[in-house]
Structures are given as structure tokens and as C-alpha cells.
Amino acid sequence: MRDVDGRTRVCSLIGNPVEHTLSPLIHNTLAEYTEKNLIYVPFSVEADRLEAAVRGAYALHILGLNVTVPYKSAVIPYLEEVDELAKQIGAVNTLVRCEGGYKGYNTDMTGLKRAMESDGIYLEGESVILLGAGGAARAVAFLCAHAGAEKVWMLNRTLERADRVAEEVNSVFGRDCVTPLLLTDYDKIPKGKYVAVQGTSVGLHPDVEAAVVTDSAFYEKVHTGYDLVYKPGDTKFMQLVRAGGGRAFNGLKMLAWQGILAYELWNDIVVTKEQAQNIIEKLREKTKVYE
């Protein structure tokens, strides 16, 4: 821990609960690597004190904040500005100090994009299979459309939910990008090789033997699979992707990159590749207990 003095800048996390967050590890380590006089502290905030927390943070000259569950959408009315992608998604996880308050960003999604790019996957022109239609998968659908993906096949157990997301995304972007499908209709996806994103809660610790689709015929269509889950580090979905000949990644890199991108926004600097790799390693070490 660096010495705290009169010049120390503070960044923080607001949410409820915040006890299990890995963000202090990311940001306090980055402060050390980049030699910034900065500390990162999580704050648990009650729902009826959210506005007071944001205004108070501004008054206290807090440099930047992360926002976590359950306030990623609820905080938006208290912001001065919202970045375009975050506005489309309707959720922010990063607040950057600006004139009069904070500007909201969604580095969860730009972090996923960045993690993919570090593996050589570029969403522009890609065809994507997206498993799930909940909050996380919905955000991924917006990211894909925003980043210029050609097509997103959104598979969900409850078709109506995928229908709604598809309608929403397609109307915002004015093109027929997302096609909803019932989960069991995965064989209707045209032959080819796809990037697949696992955005359901199936396979999460401790239910580690479960995957939302288990048929090997499905996995033959996947050249690269991303699981948003990182506990466990090697999910059943990832194992099935590899068995089908594809590459598979968990959500740890996305977690690292959402933090790194927030840190870059707050400090107006670029984190080096080596520093980013060290952060990913530290997170892997910290979450190993779940494997």
C-alpha cells in the first residue's frame, strides 16, 4: 500500500453488496505500476442514498467511480453525461469526473471487446452466437451491434426475452442484426464458424458441471468461445468449446479490461500490455480457489 498524503486522489466503487469485489486489487495494483498517488476504496451504498453518494463523491473531489449491482442503471439520472454505447445499453459501470458531475461509461462491454481483440477477435463483420437474453447478454447484443457485427444469433430458454432484446437492438441500430431463437433450436443456425459468447448464469460455481447447451454438434460451429463466467476458471462451456476444436476463454480478461479501461479514463493514460497481463495473472491467482 502506497503512503497516503494530502495529494492522494481517491477512486471508489459504489454498490451493494461490495464485500467480494476484485476491483481494489485491479486499481491499487495499477496505481502502483503507474506510480500514481491514488487509492481505490469500495463503498456500500443504500438504495435511497444513491443520489447523495454521487453528489457527495463529486463534492469530495473523488476522481472516478465504478458502479456495480444493483445501481448500474439506477445511477444514470444522477449523471451529467452518458457515453453513447452506455446510453444504448442503459447501464454504466464507470463514472468519470467532468464539469459539474460525472460522465458514465460502460467498460464492462468495451472491456469484453478489448479482451476479444487481445485474442485476435474483432466483432466488425463477425457472426456471433450469443447464449442468454438476461441483463449481461442484452449488453453483449448491444456491444455486437455497436461494434458492427454482421449477425447475432441470440439463443434463450425463454424466447420472449430474446425477442424483446432483438427488437430493441434492431430498432436502435436500424438494421436486422439480432435474430432471436429458442435455445433448443440451435440447429437452425446456418452452417459456419462463429464466435460464441456464453451470457447465461448456467455453469457458475458451484454448478460447475452444467452447460446451457451440451450437444457436440453445436460446438462444431464455434471457433472461439467466451464465457462471461470466471468462477470456475474453466467452465463446462469452455471444455465443450475446446472438445469441438475451438479456443475458449473465461470472463477474467473481461473483468481485468473493464477495470483497466476505467483506470485509463480516470488517469488519461495508457496501461501497457505487460501491466495488463500482470493484472490478469493476479486475478487468476485470486480466483484459483474456485477451480
Ligand code: ATR
Ligand atoms: P444477468 O443479469 O446476469 O444476465 P439474468 O438477467 O437473471 O442475469 O439472466 C440469466 C440468463 O441465464 C437468462 O438468459 C436465463 O434464461 P431465461 O431468460 O430463460 O430465464 C439464463 N438461464 C438461467 N438459468 C438457466 C437454465 N437453467 N437453463 C437455460 N438458461 C438459463
